[in-house]
Amino acid sequence: QKEVEQDPGPLSVPEGAIVSLNCTYSNSAFQYFMWYRQYSRKGPELLMYTYSSGNKEDGRFTAQVDKSSKYISLFIRDSQPSDSATYLCAMRKGTSYGKLTFGQGTILTVHP
Amino acid sequence: GAVVSQHPSRVICKSGTSVKIECRSLDFQATTMFWYRQFPKQSLMLMATSNEGSKATYEQGVEKDKFLINHASLTLSTLTVTSAHPEDSSFYICSARSVEGAGEKLFFGSGTQLSVL
Numbered sequence: 001q002k003e004v005e006q007d008p009g010p011l012s013v014p015e016g017a018i019v020s021l022n023c024t025y026s027n028s029a030f031q032y033f034m035w036y037r038q039y040s041r042k043g044p045e046l047l048m049y050t051y052s053s054g055n056k057e058d059g060r061f062t063a064q065v066d067k068s069s070k071y072i073s074l075f076i077r078d079s080q081p082s083d084s085a086t087y088l089c090a091m092r093k094g095t096s097y098g099k100l101t102f103g104q105g106t107i108l109t110v111h112p
Numbered sequence: 113g114a115v116v117s118q119h120p121s122r123v124i125c126k127s128g129t130s131v132k133i134e135c136r137s138l139d140f141q142a143t144t145m146f147w148y149r150q151f152p153k154q155s156l157m158l159m160a161t162s163n164e165g166s167k168a169t170y171e172q173g174v175e176k177d178k179f180l181i182n183h184a185s186l187t188l189s190t191l192t193v194t195s196a197h198p199e200d201s202s203f204y205i206c207s208a209r210s211v212e213g214a215g216e217k218l219f220f221g222s223g224t225q226l227s228v229l
Contacts, residue, residue, distance in 0.1 A: 008153065036220075043116070043205055043220030044156070088156070098146055098209045098218050102155040 003027050006089055006103025015112050019076040023089035023103045026070065030091040030101070033065050035074045038086045038105065047087075048074065079110045115139055116208045118221025125196055126229055133191045133224045135206030141186040142208035147179070150203040150223075162189045196228045 006023045013019055021035075032051055036044035048063035050056045050072075056063045064073040072091075076083055089103040115138040125131050135145055143164050148156040160181055161169045168181035178200075180192040189208075193200055204224045210217035 002155075004155070006155075041121075041203075041223060041225065043118070043207075043222045045220070046218070090156075098144055098207065099158055099161065100146075100156075100218075101158075102148075104153070104155045 001026060003101050004089065004091065004103045007106055008104050010107040010109060012109045012111060013079055015079060015081060015110055017079050017110070019074075019079050019083070019108060019110075021074040021076075021087050021089075021106050021108070023072050024070055025072075025091060025101075027093075027101075028067075028070065029093045031094045032092050033063070033072050034090040034100070035061075035063055036088040036090055036102075038088055040086075044088055044090075081110050081112055084109045116142075116206065116219045116221040118206055118224055120224060121222060122225045122227075124227045124229065127197050128195055131193045131196055131226060133193075133204055133206075133226075135189045135191070135208065135221050137187045137208040137210070137219070140208075140210045142189075142210065143186060144209040145183060145189040146207045146209075146218075147181060147189075147191050148205045148207065150205065156205065159191075193226065196226070198228045201226055201228045 004025045035048040038044045050063050050065050053065050053067045060077045062075040086105040086107050088105045090100040092100050117136045119134045145162040147159045150156045159174045162181045162183040164183045170176045183189040206221045
């Protein structure tokens, strides 16, 4: 079983839709959770970084963490074609700064 | 934001040759850099942690003699794939940790697509 599970999609939505992306994990030692956006053949770009359970909002993005269920989500409101990319969840343990465990990534396409 | 430059972006080589990939932090000092590998339709997998001035730490299953890592300065880490074989064909990405300021500051290069013929 993979430590981090993420549905690879692909996911296709119309412009303006709310997008929901999710990951589950099995290792309770993960304490820090991140969402990255990766355009084709580019390095991942950090979107959201969270530590505690609950919600964190940044513009059109909301990250949600439920440690009791080992489940994290990223919501994108008012999605735009420019949001089309691969979204990767990532997480790490408390003492392993920078050593991230990634999900497989979800390919998202927002069509006009 | 901070920039990490990775070079080359794409390389094609013959089986048995060695390939060097460079990762540079352009506007910050990176005491620690990380090397990841990504096979098609799979997640990024950490290969090794590179610390400036010391030996790299490799993840389980990664051959240290095959993937040579050198972190000779605070702004440069290199990954050399020695005696490359077709199964080494993959997307290699570096990341650099900035210790300036607070918070999680980890920046990724643009990656190198290695194709071994």
